Amino acid sequence: MTPPALRGAYETDLREAFPPSELKPLADMEGMRERGIYEPLCLTEDGGEAAGYMLLWKHPEEPYVLVDYLCVPARLRGRGVGGTLFRMACAHAKKAGAEKLYISAHSAAEVMAAYWALGCVEAEEIDPRHAAAEPCDVQLERLL
Numbered sequence: 001m002t003p004p005a006l007r008g009a010y011e012t013d014l015r016e017a018f019p020p021s022e023l024k025p026l027a028d029m030e031g032m033r034e035r036g037i038y039e040p041l042c043l044t045e046d047g048g049e050a051a052g053y054m055l056l057w058k059h060p061e062e063p064y065v066l067v068d069y070l071c072v073p074a075r076l077r078g079r080g081v082g083g084t085l086f087r088m089a090c091a092h093a094k095k096a097g098a099e100k101l102y103i104s105a106h107s108a109a110e111v112m113a114a115y116w117a118l119g120c121v122e123a124e125e126i127d128p129r130h131a132a133a134e135p136c137d138v139q140l141e142r143l144l
Helices: 003-017 026-034 081-095 109-117 128-133
Strands: 038-044 050-058 064-071 100-105 138-143
Touching: 003 026, 003 038, 003 050, 003 064, 026 038, 038 081, 050 081, 064 081, 081 100, 081 109, 100 109, 100 128
Parallel strands: 064 100
Antiparallel strands: 038 050, 050 064, 100 138
16 A cells, blocks of 8 residues: 555545544554554455555564554445455465464454454453553454
């Protein structure tokens, strides 16, 4: 995903999907991307329009890749876009040498059902940084 595409996604779909308190500043995302520890993935429709995004954060000292954001525009939800993005993220993380994906997920029933269906389980080792940042979230992992 190019820097202009990341900016466009941030200004539209990400801002719509996440409250300001949960959305890190674009400059932080861009800086981490430049340092090679943040990878924004984009799935496009046949016409080239973005169908969804997954932003991944590779902690250099951790054996996992964090799913920082998963965003599917409301008009495309329920069509398998999130699952396709998740499988893309698994392949990307495995190629990067990660042992698992780590997800700090909203505890809503539909969110949890989607992650369970994708093979996620409750995290065996909870990362205290993520648990403290989002105390109501459920800490999950998907072994690769």
